[in-house]
Amino acid sequence: MAEPSFTIGATDVAPGARQVVTLPVTTGLNGAALNLTVHVVHGARPGPTLALLSTLHGGEWFSILPLRRLVQEEDPAGLAGTLLVVPVANPPALGRLLRNAPDRTDSPDMNRVFPGPLAATNDQLAAVVTKEILARSSCLIDLHQGPWGAAFRDILIPDDAEPIAADHAERLALAFGSPIIRRAPVVKGFPGPRSSIGYAGGVLGIPAMGVEVGGAGFGAALEEGWIQATIDGIRAVMAELGMVRGPMPERPTRQLVYRKSHRVNPRVGGLLRSRFGGERLGEAIAAGTLLGEVLSPYTNEVIEELRAPADGLLFYTARDYPVEPGGWAFGIADTQEGARWVEA
Ligand SMILES: [Zn+2]
Known part of the structure; x- marks a missing residue:
């Protein structure tokens, strides 16, 4: 069976194609149009849709680097299913190199406003991400690497999401190869039902992971290792989902699942x-x-x-x-x- 085109916004992406799609969000007080940029890698064969989000927090831009390389290297001809990659989910926050949006609304933190019910910039960004990305995805990886000077090595999965989705997320987090995985009440606790993974796991019922690998400010050797570990981990998740085949990097012999x-x-x-x-x-x-x-x-x-x-x-x-x-x-x-x- 031939895979149909993938329609996102006003754009049709053909099977076996890679395309950069611009989704309009709103107009700022500065008069500029605010858009969300999505990289669609649409496989030649049918399969799941994996959403990859980065930079919901503007200071955590380190995750743009592995996603950039992943999108460039991933061959849609060999892919089953679709990658929806948003390297910068919060352009106004990145534009100021701040964690949160530089505005005076009730919605300063974009990772606390899903599915975006209000009119604030962050709500409108979250609403576009929810409608165009999350609602059509079978799995979510939301990358939150450290802000400059801090480095992380952890995956957070919601224990109190829809139970099948929670167990699935744990299997995917183990496949990612993270040595440390936190399985905790994300929906009822931190970061809550209106975070990206809390909403995806708790409301949409899909496996969802907050992935943190490394950070900026630690020198080229360490940072390159973290970038590669992120790419390898995402590819291992894609293999576990049946999107790609091929040799996978070795997993650690012991992985901690902690609360x-x-x-x-x-x-x-x-x-x-x-x-x-x-x-x-x-x-x-x-x-x-x-x-x-x-x-x-x-x-x-x-x-x-x-x-x-x-x-x-x-x-x-x-x-x-x-x-x-x-x-x-x-x-x-x-x-x-x-x-x-x-x-x-
Ligand atoms: Zn974050």
Whole structure:
């Protein structure tokens, strides 16, 4: 059976073709048209539709890099199904290099407004993503890499989504090859039913993952490894969904599926001195370990020590950089409370 064209917005994408599609969203106060740009890779054969979102938070632009390469390298002739790739879901936030939209509405955070019921810019962006991307997808990967200076190694899947979708998401997250996977109540808890994965898993009932691999500001060698790990992981998910065939990268021999995370972020602002660089991500940490210190940029004194509150794996870390109270420093994936290991 020949695959039909894929219609998105006013555009028909032929089977076996790759196309950049512009979806109109609204007009800004600056008079400029705001559009969403979608890369459609439409396979020659029928199959699932995988949605890949990036930069819902404007400061987390590192995920644009792996998606750029993935779209360039993926051959639609060998693909079963369709990739819908949105490298920049929140152009106004990226335009200011800020996490949130630079406006004064009730919807500052685009990852808390799905499916976009209001008229704010973020709602309208989320509404276009919901209608044109999520509503026709069989799976969602939403990439949230670290903002500059912080690096992550984690996948978040909703435990309280539609149950079949939750189990499916766990299988896909394991296939991705992430050494650390958090399965937690995303819909009832954090980041909630109006986040992209909370909405996709809880309302649309599709497997949904928030993927965090790496971040910017750690040097070319580490960053290239994270970019490649993201591409390899997405390809492994595509293979698991039956979209591509071929040799897959090896999975870690042990993968942690955990429930409880600890944010070890500073309570004061200052210069973070990190004792765990990006190369230490995924490392086992004992409770009480000194992860870093906050120094006063004014007096040079140590004004806070940051220590691991529990035994676990380091799932995010930061380089030496200035931090505000609550800024990203260190994250511990609890290996005790509600955690289990999946052996290869
Ligand atoms: Zn984010």
